[in-house]
Amino acid sequence: MNLSAFKAYDVRGVYPDTINKELAYETGRALADFLQVSEIAIGRDMRLSGDELFQGLAEGIRDMGVKVIDLGQVSSDMVYFAVGKYGYGGGVMITASHNPPEYNGFKFCREQAIPISSETGLFEIRDKIEKNSRNKGACPLVSEKGGLEQKDVMQAWIEHAMSFIDISKLKSLKVVADAGNGMAGKVLPEAFQRLPGELVPMYFELDGSFPNHHADPSKDENLQDLKARVLSEKADLGLAFDGDADRVFLVTEKGEIVDGTEMTAMIAKSLLTKHPGESVIYNLNCGSVVPETILELGGTPVRTRVGHSYIKAKMRETNSIFGGESSGHYYFRDNFYADSALIAALIVMELVSVEGKKLSSLVKDFKKYYLSGEINSTVEDKVGKIKLLEETFADGEKDDLDGLTISYPDFRFNVRASNTEPLLRLNLEAQNGKLGKEQVAKILKLIRS
Numbered sequence: 001m002n003l004s005a006f007k008a009y010d011v012r013g014v015y016p017d018t019i020n021k022e023l024a025y026e027t028g029r030a031l032a033d034f035l036q037v038s039e040i041a042i043g044r045d046m047r048l049s050g051d052e053l054f055q056g057l058a059e060g061i062r063d064m065g066v067k068v069i070d071l072g073q074v075s076s077d078m079v080y081f082a083v084g085k086y087g088y089g090g091g092v093m094i095t096a097s098h099n100p101p102e103y104n105g106f107k108f109c110r111e112q113a114i115p116i117s118s119e120t121g122l123f124e125i126r127d128k129i130e131k132n133s134r135n136k137g138a139c140p141l142v143s144e145k146g147g148l149e150q151k152d153v154m155q156a157w158i159e160h161a162m163s164f165i166d167i168s169k170l171k172s173l174k175v176v177a178d179a180g181n182g183m184a185g186k187v188l189p190e191a192f193q194r195l196p197g198e199l200v201p202m203y204f205e206l207d208g209s210f211p212n213h214h215a216d217p218s219k220d221e222n223l224q225d226l227k228a229r230v231l232s233e234k235a236d237l238g239l240a241f242d243g244d245a246d247r248v249f250l251v252t253e254k255g256e257i258v259d260g261t262e263m264t265a266m267i268a269k270s271l272l273t274k275h276p277g278e279s280v281i282y283n284l285n286c287g288s289v290v291p292e293t294i295l296e297l298g299g300t301p302v303r304t305r306v307g308h309s310y311i312k313a314k315m316r317e318t319n320s321i322f323g324g325e326s327s328g329h330y331y332f333r334d335n336f337y338a339d340s341a342l343i344a345a346l347i348v349m350e351l352v353s354v355e356g357k358k359l360s361s362l363v364k365d366f367k368k369y370y371l372s373g374e375i376n377s378t379v380e381d382k383v384g385k386i387k388l389l390e391e392t393f394a395d396g397e398k399d400d401l402d403g404l405t406i407s408y409p410d411f412r413f414n415v416r417a418s419n420t421e422p423l424l425r426l427n428l429e430a431q432n433g434k435l436g437k438e439q440v441a442k443i444l445k446l447i448r449s
Helices: 021-035 050-062 076-086 122-134 154-162 184-192 220-233 260-274 289-296 308-318 341-355 359-364 382-392 433-448
Strands: 011-014 039-044 067-073 090-094 103-110 148-150 174-178 198-202 237-241 248-252 279-283 300-304 322-324 330-332 375-378 397-399 404-407 411-417 423-430
Touching: 021 039, 021 050, 021 090, 021 103, 021 122, 039 050, 039 076, 050 067, 050 090, 050 103, 067 076, 076 090, 076 103, 076 154, 076 341, 154 184, 154 341, 174 184, 174 220, 184 198, 184 341, 198 220, 220 237, 220 248, 237 341, 248 260, 248 341, 248 359, 260 279, 260 289, 260 322, 260 330, 260 341, 260 359, 279 289, 279 308, 289 300, 300 308, 308 322, 308 330, 330 341, 341 359, 375 433, 382 404, 382 411, 382 423, 382 433, 411 433, 423 433
Parallel strands: 039 067, 039 090, 067 148, 174 198, 174 237, 279 300, 279 322
Antiparallel strands: 011 103, 090 103, 237 248, 322 330, 375 423, 397 404, 404 411, 411 423
16 A cells, blocks of 8 residues: 555545545554544535545544544544544644645544654554554454534634634724635634624635635745735735635735734734733744743743644643644644634734734834745755765854754854655844845855755
8 A cells, every 4th residue: 555645744645646535544544543542523624525535534533433423524633622622532634735636635633632743652543554464464344333513613613713812802804815715714703703893804705726826825826816806906915815714814905914923923922912821832944033922021941852742741841821824723722732714814803903003013113033934846866965064164063953954143054855756945043134144145055955
């Protein structure tokens, strides 16, 4: 069986070549054998292969005597919520997030929405599948098949998300939201029924073929329609979601894209104003304005590696109230330490209302430095290129928490190797744009030569 779809954080591949009903069935059996629990919740997004993969996954779990809780079509954060709220032993979201339509995959968590990654059991599940393909008794079937229960958690989820804000403080904002034909198109109408203001929907029809644009809001080309609509509608802000609606990106009333660093700083400001003295997690690719903001508000900044499993683990360890990634993932302690795009969006809307400023004015406070954003380069010898950079910038301060970080008084950069592709990822911050662009060009020349 082709197990190449098993990555560091999830299972993801092209349907039906690398991920199909057969793999889903065996994954379900191995997951149930790994978790040793009585109930596992499964949700899925709108991808065209979702129903078939659900059938295979659920059948495999049930053949191990474990009950399946069918959450239906939901966002990823709804799966995490359901597992934490109702005490299920584990959960699976069937999604390929922002990938093109031919992809699908699985995201896993155990009790209390604790993520299952390569370091915490995902590769053990993969190995169980491999052993079972050679030895059919590796995951022995049971005499009594597990049950199947359908559960609608939408209203409970919306109520939970609303608990993070004071709705009475929200102004009547006009919000344009681009769901990218993903799950935000199902969730947002339910949420906005409880909010003042107006929701202007874009591409809310659930369609796994993504007829308008790919559901990847981290790429500027996928935000052009939203920017234009925000301006034409004279809206207060724009929201762009990925396919499984666990990431969100902001657009100001001027049509400007808000960087993930800036949004992390904004959310940290809102939460620390309400809860002073708490610690806040940020990954090493967030700009300096994030720890500076946390310190200014009396909080404790905690820096981590990139990746949701690292952030969630560090949040639990430090009991941090919030964690932010420049990639558009935002994590909340009171959300079982899981990420949620909806909660992040609500907090920003509350901050805009309370501050009484335009979003562009709020964001301006956090635009202190030049940020390159993530720049990917195809590189075969990733280790060799990182060593070359380390030698070239040997006079800088070195940090190897995650990849290579080199810091100088007026700029710093991080280069990380992709876990799954022949890519090096560069993020750079500088005191000004001229210096930043010069250093980006210098580093890319070394990487790509």
